[in-house]
Amino acid sequence: MDVSKLPNYHPVPWDTRFEAIALPDMFARTATATPDAPLLHFLGRTYPYSALHEQARRFALGLIARGIAPGDRVGLFLPNVPSYVAAYYGAMLAGAVVVNFSPLYSVDELSTQVADSGTRLLVTVDVPELYGTAEKVLQASQLETLVVSSLSGMLPKLKGLALKLFARSKIAKVAYGDGVVAWDDLLSQGAASKAALPPLDPQGLALLQYTGGTTGTPKGAMLTHANLSINAQQTAGLNPFGDPAGEVFMGALPFFHVFANTALLNHAVVTGASIAMVPRFDTKQVLQTIEKYGATGFPGVxxxxxxxxxxxxxxxxxxxxxxxxxxxxxxLPGPLREKFEAATGVRLVEGYGLTESSGVVSANPYEGKRKPGTIGQVVMGTEVLLLDKENPEVIAPAGEPGELALHGPQIMQGYWNRPDAAKDVFVEHFGKRWLRTGDVATVDEEGFLAIVDRIKDMIAVGGFKVFPSQVEDVLLEHEAVKEALVIGVPDEYLGECPKAYVTLNAGEGATGDALREWLNARIGKHERVCDVVIREDLPKTMIGKLDRKALRAEVLD
Known part of the structure; x- marks a missing residue:
C-alpha cells in the first residue's frame, strides 16, 4: 500500500527523512547542547544530562581498560535505575553491543541468553534477588565479569543512608574480587584511562533485544544504531505539542523492554526531554511521581x-x-479506554510495535482525528503490506484481512546466529525486504490499521478460523468483566473449541454460565465458547500484558 498518498494525521509528513546517527553521538549532542537539563528524576534525586553523559564516558573507558573490544557483548541485568542509562550508552560508546536482560529472569533463563549472545560482561545492582542470580550465572557460564552498581549510591543522600542503616536486608553482600567489580571502581578506572574511544558506525550493531518467545525459544533481534536512533526520531515526530524538550515522561515501563528503550529513553534523549522514573511499576508511586514532577506523557501497557x-x-x-x-x-480494550478517559480527562491512544521494529510502528494521533479500536497510522517512513494469511508469497485480496508486513528504517537486520529464523520472518515483494509480523490486520481508506489477531493464535473450529481477540472484545463489553483471554482447547468433533478465561471487576458476582450464555448470544455460531472460566487473575508477561502463551501452556499441559 502506498501510504504516502493517504491522509496523514501525524504532525510530521510521512516522507520525512531522519538522520542515521550512532546512539552515543545522539546522547553527546543533547548533553552538549543542554548540559544542565534534567534527564532523570529518580526517587527524589535529579540527574542532569551532563552527569549521566560523563558516567557513560567513564564506563566506556573502563570497559576498554578491562579488554572489552568493539563488537563484544555487554549485558544489562537491571531494573529502572540511573546506572542503566550510563551503562547503555557507555557500552555502545566503547563499541560494544548491548544485550538487555529482564531483571525477572531465573538463573536458567539468564544463563541461556548469556550463552546465546556471548555476553562477556554483565552489569547489575546490589539488590539481593538480582545480584544472587547474576553471581550464580557468573560461576556457571562463560560470563567473565560482573559489574555491580550500588542502589543506595543512586539515591538522594539521606535516602541512601537510611537504606544502609535500616534496610540492610535489601542490600546484597557482594563478594568483590576476581570477576566481580564495583561500579564506582570501574568508573574510576575509566576516569584515569588515556585510551581513545573507537569510531562508531551508525549502521553497526548496537543492541541485541531478545523476543518474548511467543513463537518458541527467544531470539536476539539485531538492531543497529540507525534502527534505534531513527525510531526515536520517528516517535518524537508524533508529538504535536510544541517544544519537546519541555516534556516529562512517566518512566514506569521497564527500560530493558524495547518499547521503553525507544518510547522513553531514546525518545527523551533525542529531544532533550526528561524522564520521571520509578524502579518498577507501583500504582501509588506512579501517581505520586506524575503529580510531583508534572509528567506530560505516559507510555504504558x-x-x-x-x-x-x-x-x-x-x-x-x-x-x-x-x-x-x-x-x-x-x-487496548475499548471499555478500558473509555473509563480511563472519563475518570482522568486524559486522552489514551493505542499504538503498535515489535521487538523486530525497534519498538514503534504506528500510533493514533495524540490530537485531532483518531480511530479507537485501531493501532493508528504508521510512523514516518514506514510502509505496509497485507499478505495472504496462508501464503506470504502472495498479497492478500483487496479489502480482506492479511498478515501485516513492514518495511522501514527501524526494521531489524535479522536474528543473532539464527539465519534460519530470519528466512521465515522476511519476505521479498516489489524489490524490498518486508518483515512478517505474524499479526492479521486490516487497513482502511485513511491508512488506519487494525489488528484482527495473531496468525498463531487463530483457533480452527470445524474448518472455520476464529480470532480470539474478537471474542475477547465482545466479552469485555460486559460490565462485570475486567480482563479476558480466549484460547482453543481440543474438541473431538470440532477439532478445537474456544474457551474463555476472565477476571471480574470488584464487587461483580457474574457466573461463568451466565457469561457464556450472554457471550454466545452475541457472536457467530462458529465463535461460540464452550465455557467461561472465572479466575482471580490471568497470567501476565514481564511488562504486565496478558500472556496467552502462558495460559495455553498452563491449561493444555
Missing part, C-alpha cells in the same frame, strides 16, 4: 492504565499536566 483506574488515589491525584497516555504492548 493496558494493565498499567487499568491499575491506575482501580487505585483509590486516582481521583485525588492532580493529573492536569498529562497531555496524552500511549498504550502499547497489547491490545
Amino acid at each position: 493496558p494493565t498499567m492504565f487499568q491499575a491506575l483506574l482501580d487505585h483509590p488515589d486516582l481521583a485525588k491525584t492532580d493529573l492536569s499536566t498529562l497531555k496524552v497516555c500511549i498504550s502499547g504492548g497489547a491490545p
Whole structure:
C-alpha cells in the first residue's frame, strides 16, 4: 500500500527523512547542547544530562581498560535505575553491543541468553534477588565479569543512608574480587584511562533485544544504531505539542523492554526531554511521581492504565499536566479506554510495535482525528503490506484481512546466529525486504490499521478460523468483566473449541454460565465458547500484558 498518498494525521509528513546517527553521538549532542537539563528524576534525586553523559564516558573507558573490544557483548541485568542509562550508552560508546536482560529472569533463563549472545560482561545492582542470580550465572557460564552498581549510591543522600542503616536486608553482600567489580571502581578506572574511544558506525550493531518467545525459544533481534536512533526520531515526530524538550515522561515501563528503550529513553534523549522514573511499576508511586514532577506523557501497557483506574488515589491525584497516555504492548480494550478517559480527562491512544521494529510502528494521533479500536497510522517512513494469511508469497485480496508486513528504517537486520529464523520472518515483494509480523490486520481508506489477531493464535473450529481477540472484545463489553483471554482447547468433533478465561471487576458476582450464555448470544455460531472460566487473575508477561502463551501452556499441559 502506498501510504504516502493517504491522509496523514501525524504532525510530521510521512516522507520525512531522519538522520542515521550512532546512539552515543545522539546522547553527546543533547548533553552538549543542554548540559544542565534534567534527564532523570529518580526517587527524589535529579540527574542532569551532563552527569549521566560523563558516567557513560567513564564506563566506556573502563570497559576498554578491562579488554572489552568493539563488537563484544555487554549485558544489562537491571531494573529502572540511573546506572542503566550510563551503562547503555557507555557500552555502545566503547563499541560494544548491548544485550538487555529482564531483571525477572531465573538463573536458567539468564544463563541461556548469556550463552546465546556471548555476553562477556554483565552489569547489575546490589539488590539481593538480582545480584544472587547474576553471581550464580557468573560461576556457571562463560560470563567473565560482573559489574555491580550500588542502589543506595543512586539515591538522594539521606535516602541512601537510611537504606544502609535500616534496610540492610535489601542490600546484597557482594563478594568483590576476581570477576566481580564495583561500579564506582570501574568508573574510576575509566576516569584515569588515556585510551581513545573507537569510531562508531551508525549502521553497526548496537543492541541485541531478545523476543518474548511467543513463537518458541527467544531470539536476539539485531538492531543497529540507525534502527534505534531513527525510531526515536520517528516517535518524537508524533508529538504535536510544541517544544519537546519541555516534556516529562512517566518512566514506569521497564527500560530493558524495547518499547521503553525507544518510547522513553531514546525518545527523551533525542529531544532533550526528561524522564520521571520509578524502579518498577507501583500504582501509588506512579501517581505520586506524575503529580510531583508534572509528567506530560505516559507510555504504558493496558494493565498499567487499568491499575491506575482501580487505585483509590486516582481521583485525588492532580493529573492536569498529562497531555496524552500511549498504550502499547497489547491490545487496548475499548471499555478500558473509555473509563480511563472519563475518570482522568486524559486522552489514551493505542499504538503498535515489535521487538523486530525497534519498538514503534504506528500510533493514533495524540490530537485531532483518531480511530479507537485501531493501532493508528504508521510512523514516518514506514510502509505496509497485507499478505495472504496462508501464503506470504502472495498479497492478500483487496479489502480482506492479511498478515501485516513492514518495511522501514527501524526494521531489524535479522536474528543473532539464527539465519534460519530470519528466512521465515522476511519476505521479498516489489524489490524490498518486508518483515512478517505474524499479526492479521486490516487497513482502511485513511491508512488506519487494525489488528484482527495473531496468525498463531487463530483457533480452527470445524474448518472455520476464529480470532480470539474478537471474542475477547465482545466479552469485555460486559460490565462485570475486567480482563479476558480466549484460547482453543481440543474438541473431538470440532477439532478445537474456544474457551474463555476472565477476571471480574470488584464487587461483580457474574457466573461463568451466565457469561457464556450472554457471550454466545452475541457472536457467530462458529465463535461460540464452550465455557467461561472465572479466575482471580490471568497470567501476565514481564511488562504486565496478558500472556496467552502462558495460559495455553498452563491449561493444555
